[in-house]
Amino acid sequence: MIKGFIFDLDGVITDTAELHYKAWKNLADEMGWDFDYEINDKLRGISRMDSIKVILDHNQASLDEETLAELATKKNDIYVSSLDEMTSEDYLPGAKELLTHLRTEGFNVALGSASKNAIKVLQQLNANMYFDVIGDGNSVSKSKPEPDIFLYGSEKMKLQPDECIVFEDAESGIDAAKAGGFYSVGIGPKERVGHADLRFDSMAEATLFEIKSHFKDLF
Structure with a gap:
């Protein structure tokens, strides 16, 4: 039962997908990486660190784990600040x-x-x-x-x-x-x-x- x-x-x-997209896009633009909605869709359901690795693979880029962690934290800070816009209507x-x-x-x-x-x-x-x-x-x-x-x-x-x-x-x-x-x-x-x-x-x-x-x- x-x-x-x-x-x-x-x-x-x-649906926080658009907020996540904007945060990743902000970071990607700053790093000079290609990022669009198609890549964003591959991040659905996976962790922050796994997400940044998907973006790196797409851009054929590589970074050490410490830098990856710093960038993931930066993306999260952008995202968290945008959560203040959410209400009980969302x-x-x-x-x-x-x-x-x-x-x-x-x-x-x-x-x-x-x-x-x-x-x-x-x-x-x-x-x-x-x-x-x-x-x-x-x-x-x-x-x-x-x-x-x-x-x-x-x-x-x-x-x-x-x-x-x-x-x-x-x-x-x-x-x-x-x-x-x-x-x-x-x-x-x-x-x-x-x-x-x-x-x-x-x-x-x-x-x-x-x-x-x-x-x-x-x-």
């Missing part, structure tokens, strides 16, 4: 409604995000009330596609992976859910999250009714 839900943050609860359509229904029906809910700024984002959204457990980039050492962040969430909720449904918008996130033995709901295009157990184009379509209808034997 499904007793818990685990949500990624960016692209599922809210949920993706359908996300707040789903979280509210899960609360009403008494399900356990965890956040499973690679972001180290997840707590700040939740505060800006006024969303803490919807989550029993916060799993973020500070909670585990191995990021997606490793399942550690989702396993952290299920363990803290005292649930088994097969008692939880993971919501993800990244290919690496669905891979992580599958690796951990979780049921999965993909948010986004088929070519990216089509390997999830259930897929929606957007969170607006991902109602609790639709989820229960698909996983009817588990409720």
